Amino acid sequence: MESRRTRIALGVWVAIVLAFLYLPIALICLYAFNRSNVQSWPIPGLTTKWFGPAIHNGEMQQALWLSLKAAVVATVIALVLGTLASFGVHRFRFFGRDAISFLLVLPIALPGIITGMALNSYFTYWKVNFSLLTIVIGHATFCVVVVYNNVIARLRRVPGSLTEASMDLGADGWQTFRYVTFPTISTALISGGLLAFALSFDEVIVTTFTAGAQNTLPIWIFGQIRLGQQLPQVNVVVFLILAVTIIPVAVAQRMTRESGILRTE
Amino acid sequence: MTKRMWALIAMLAVAAAFPAAGASRQSGGTLKMVAWEGYLEPLWVKPFEQQSGCTIQAKYAGSSDEMVTLMRSGGGNQYDMVSASGDASLRLIYGKDVQPVDVSKIPNFKQLNPAFRSPPNNTVGGKHYGVSLQWGPNILLYNTTKVKPAPTSWSSIYSPKYKGKITVPDNPIQIADAALYLMKTKASLGIKDPYELNSTQFNAAIALLKQQKPLIKRYWPSGGQEVNDFKNGNVWLGAAWPYQLSLLRAAKAPVKDVIPREGATGWLDTWMVSAHTKNLDCAYKWLNYISSAKAQAQQATNYGETPVNAKACPIMNKLSPGSCAVYHANAPLAYFKQIHFWKTPIADCGNGKKDCMDYTKWQQAWTQLKG
C-alpha cells in the first residue's frame, strides 16, 4: 500500500484542487446576491432582489427553454448514433474500422469555430434556415463521440458469450438486445448521455454560428456580459441551475457505479 | 428497463412537439432583427408587439462588423432589420443589403431633429436608407481620483503618463480617432476628414496607434466590459460611450467624461430594412414606433444615449430627471458639428481622388496592430 505520508499528501492535494475548482463557482453564487449590478471586490452588500427579475426574465426563459430542447434532442441523437456506431465497430471487423473512431472524435478534437463556420456555410448553401434544427445538428456532431466512447468501453468489458447464450436459449436478435445487451450498456448510456447533455447545454461557439434569431442560454449569458447591466441575473441563473443539477448528476452517478458482475479483473 | 425506454420516448416526443409549437401566435408577421445589446428591451418592445400584432425576434451582435456579416448571411434572407451604426450603414447600402425607405409613410419622421433626418451615413443620393435611431459621442472617460489634473486633450491617452492604465475600443474604426488627433495636432498631414485617409495619412495614424499600444491595458470588446475595467481599477482613462458613463455613475464609481478640445468621433445608429425582407408592413410599423418621442426617451434613458426625436426631452426628464441635459439631447447645432460621426471608409476620397484606404485595409491594419 502507499505510505501514510503519500496518502496524506495526496489527500491535501485533492482538497486544494477542489478549492481551486470551486472558488470561481462560489464567487458566482455569492455575487447572485450582489447589491450592485456591477461586479467588484469586495461585495458591496447582499440582497435577494435579483432573484425575482431573473426568474421572470422573458428572454432568459426563452433561452433556457431553447437550450433544454436542443440538449435533449442532441442527446437523443447522440445516444442513437453513438450506440449504433459502437455496436457496428465492436461486433464487426472490417477495413477502416479505426477510421470510424477517428471520424467521430473529429468534431470534438477540431476547434469549435471550424465546426461552426463549416456548418454555417453548409446550411447557407443548402438554403436551410437557422433554427432549432441547425443548432441540434451542430451539437450532435460533438455529442456522439461521448456516448460512443462510453458504450464501446462497456461493450469491450461485456463477454460476448452472454449474447450467444441468449440466442442459444431461443431469443431472437431484438429480444437479446432488449433483455441482455441493453441492461449491460444502460449505465454507459446514462453517463454518456449526461455528459453529452452537459456539453450541449453549455456550448457557445458552434451555436453562435448555427443559431438564427434565437438565443440559447449561453448566448443569452454572453449577451449579458457584453451589456454589463444585469449581471447578477446571470449569476442567479447559474446558481439555480447548479442547485437543480446536483440531484440528477448525483443520482446518475449512483446508478452508474459498476456492479460486480461486469468487472473483468 | 422498460420504464427507462418509455422515459426516453416521452422525452423525444416532448422535444419533437415543441419546435412545432411556438410558431406564430400573433396575427402580424415576425421581425427578425439584428441589434445592439440593450436596443430591444421588453420595456418598449412589448407595447409595440401588443399594438401592432407583429412579433420581434432579436439577434444581438457586439460590433458593426458582425451586423454586416449577419445581414449578408444566408443570401441576405435571414434577418429583416438591423440597427446599424455609421461604420456599417454605408457598407450595407453599397452592398445592396438594405432597401430605401419611404419616409412619407413614417409620420413620426417629422419629429426628428433636422440634423438627423438625412445624415450622410444613411442618406445617399437623396434616398433614405433607414431612419436615424440614437447617437452618442465617443467621450474621454477618466477616473477622477487617479487622473489629475482633469484631462482636456486626447493627448492624455497617447502619452506615457498613465502607461498601462489606458483603454480604447477594439474596433478598426478607432483608427479614425487617431486620425482626428493628428488632424488637429499635425496639420502638415492635411487630414480633412478622419475617415478619408490616403496612404500617408493612414500610415501616420497607424504609427500613432503603434506608439500607443504599450500604454494600453486592454482594447475593450464591449461596453459592459469597459464598465468592469473602470470599476475595478484595471484602467483609469480611455475612450468610452455615454453608456459606460451612466452605468459607472450608477455604481458610484468616481468617473467623469469630457469631449476634449480636439473634438471627438461619434456614432449614429440607424434602423435599416433588409432588401430581402418579407415583412415590410411590420418594418414600417417599427420604424414609426421607435421614432416616437416616448420610445426614443425610453431607449435613451435606459441605455444611456441621445435620441434623435426633438420632442423626447420632456419625457426623458420625467423618466430620469436631468437626463436630457446629460445626454445633450437638446444641444445646439454647434455641439453636433464638433462630432465626426462614424462612416465607412471607402476608396473614393470625395475630392475626385480614389486613393483613400477602404475599410478592408482598416480591418487588416487593426489585426496587425493587435498582433
Next chain:
Amino acid sequence: MAAGLDPAQGLGGSAAGGRRRIGGALWRRPWLKGLSLLAPPIVFFVGVYIAAVVALFVYAFWTVDPFTSLTVHTWTGENFRELWHGATYHDVALRTILIAAAVTLTDAIIAFPFAYYMARLATPRMRAVLFVLVLLPLWASYLARVYAWQLILNQDGLLNWLTAKLGLPPANLIYTNTAMWLVFSYIWLPFMILPVYAGLERIPHSYIEASRDLGAKGSRTLRSVILPLALPGVVAGSIFTFSLTLGDYITPSLVGGPSSQFIGNVVYDSVNGAGNLPFGAAFAVVPVLIMGVYLVIARRLGAFDAL
C-alpha cells in the same frame, strides 16, 4: 407438437416470427447487419460534418472582392501566401500553440495526483462524491466561470486583496497571457481529470502487487508500471485540453491583453468582422493540421481506447 415448444416459433407469435426472419437473415449476412448499424452514423458524419468541413476548406483557396464583398471563385493561393508572409499570423499561431501546450501540461500535472487518489485511494463512496464534484463545474456556464476569474484577477480584485493582506506586491495578472493560461487550465481541468481517472482505474491491482512482489519501491512502481499504463488516459485528456485551448476565442477576449490574440480570434474577426470567410478558412487550416498530427500521435499512444 405442443404450442410454444416449437423452437422455430419462439415466444412472441407471428410478429416475433417476422422479427426472427429479419434477425435470421441479418445473422447469416453479418455485413448487412454491420452496414445497417453503421449507416446512420456514417451518413450523418460524412454527409453533414465532413462535407461541411471539406467545403469550408475549399473556401480557403478563394478570395473576397473588397468592393462587393462577394466571394470570387477563382483558385488561388493568395490567402496562404498572406499567412506565410505575415509576421503577425506567425506570432498569433505560436502564441496559441505555446499556451495550449502549457495548459495541457499544467492540467496533466494537477489532474494526475487527483485522479490517482480518486482511482486508488478513495473509498467507493468518496470516489462517487469526487466524481460528482469534478463533473458539476461543467454545469456552471463556461462564460460565467471565466467572468468570475475577472473578479479574482482584477486590479482591485480578490487576488490583489489577498496579496495586500499578506503584505505582498499586487499581481498584475489581468489581461495578460499568464491570466489566459491560468483561466484555461482552470476551465478544462475536469476534462483532464476524468479520462486520467478512467485510465488509472483500469489498471488491475494485480499489476501493482506483482511490481511490489518483484521488489520495486513506490516511486519505481509509479515510474515503470503506473505511468506507462496511465499514459493513454493522460493523452486522451490532453486531446481535450489542447484542442479546446487551440480553438478558443472567448477567453482571450475576456482575460487576454492587447497582444493576446489567438488563432480563433483572428479567424472569428476575419469571418464575422471582415466578412472574409476564405481568409478565415485558410488560417483555420493551421489548427486542423496541428490537431491532425496530434490525433495520429495520440492514437499510437492508445488514447483512443481511453477517451
